[in-house]
Amino acid sequence: MHTKKQLLWADLSLLFIALAWGYTFILSKDLLTELTPFVFTGTRFLVAALILLPFVWKRLRSVSREVWIQGAVCGIALCAAYTLQILGIERTTPGKAGVITGTNVILVPFLYFLWRRLPVKKGAVIGSLLAFAGLLCLSGEGEWAGLSSGDLLVFLCAVFFALHILMVDRAYEKHQDIDTLAFVMIQLMVVGVIDTAIAAVSEPIPHQLSGYGWFAFWFDCLIGTLLAYVVQIKAQQFSPPVHVSILLSLEAVFAFLFSWLLWGEPLTTVVVIGVALMLAGIYVTELSDHKEKADEVDRI
Template sequence: MNTKALKADSLLLITAMIWGAAFVAQRMGMDHVGPFTFNGVRFALGALALWPLILKKPGRLTWGGDLPVFFQKRPVLWGGALTGAVLFFGATFQQVGLVYTTAGKAAFITGLYVILVPLVGLFWGYRLAWGGWVGAFLALLGLYFLSVTEELTLSPGDLLELLGSFFWAGHVLILGWLSPRIDVLRLAAAQYVACAILSLATALWLEPITIQGLTGAAVPILYGGIMSVGVAYTLQVVAQREAPPAHAAIILSLETVFAALTGWLILDEVLSARSLLGCVLMFAGMLFAQLKS
């Protein structure tokens, strides 16, 4: 492995660690503020964290000539609104689910979007290779061992995380369609702003927002906004210029493992033997889906 690839893999590993630990930060934040407040402030900080990169990277102010007509005049605005709305639902199900489930389980169930993307893509005319079907089977089997009880029911938190994974899959597919046509950094910042507005508007309606609560949740919110969004996103963009796609797929999948580890170290979350078997099967399914699809 050459030096550039090794450096890129190291940056991707740091990215996976940051994202994994973010699940713990999100759980800790729920001790002080509601899920919509947490997401609203977090994504607002994420947009601000990307702003210096946008200013440093001059780009065209108009894009998207091959987009639908209503996108063409303000493609970043409309693209950000669309992806931000889907992001809002994915982040909402994830954050509310974390009130009722562990950080490790939330990470593995959220990671199912890796399996769902090619499956949903079938309706868009994509073909799914054998690895995708094997991955889907392993992930479904893993979900059974991780979350389904002997009474064949899902806990409320795990169900919310599962619903959220469908929105994460949709988010990936929409980004895959928009990213080649719109400046990526501006699109990312626009979707974070849209998600922040939707989250804060919902928080004002459903949740009490207090200075005391925001102060108590300051560290988790700062981590979720600046580290998870700003720093990790930047590291990913830099690293994937040099990292082979197979390396990136494997290393970024470790986000789920780091979430389980940090949940155990910081929150004393312990997975049963049955749940650990589910995690192993789901992780194997994710790898198959990414590397063999």
């Protein structure tokens, strides 16, 4: 049974990831002027995996065949999500991409029901609907109105992000002693190898990056990929999938704020209402989840 301290650590960690990912939408949009999509995604994950490799090399040898398979399947879902996202970002604004990615908040509880045939908690459903209402406010406002091909690609990426959250949760249910770093390593390597292979046969090799380009690449690689997925997958040991998706959906709020500050996207009353609804959804889910967890902890 998890303690209140562990639950708080998980929540704060997921909040940090959401902040970092919100910023990476801006960096990724800018970096795509210097790198092609598959080169960027492939090298980002491959470099992150190679950095992690020395720390998990011995652990990988003790990982069971079943965990390897589950890690590879999770990696394929993650690869689909990031590939679709980066192709979508190329065709839409970073703020809008962040908000549409956040629609996984409404997908997770219902995919969870369809996949597991288990009831979804009332608080999670209400929180997800509030957050989704906020996303609708953001997506239908001003310059955001209407869907482009990039928006549709990013929405498909949200579906795969939702599936990835559920797959990781399922893996932890079946193997509670999974080595987090080894599990992350398998997924990073799968994404890196697949997208690098596609880049090798379909895209030109870049000759050089600007100073800002290197900063954007290494931030995406180290913070937005390596650290983010180690923390997320560790945090999922303590938080249920719907709860995780609600907190990570805050990346949409952060993406829009960074896009407003750095890209000049408009900040209107409807946008503020949308952000407020998203925060309300998170609060409702937090309140419901923490009440249940606190009751469980108190009974220990």
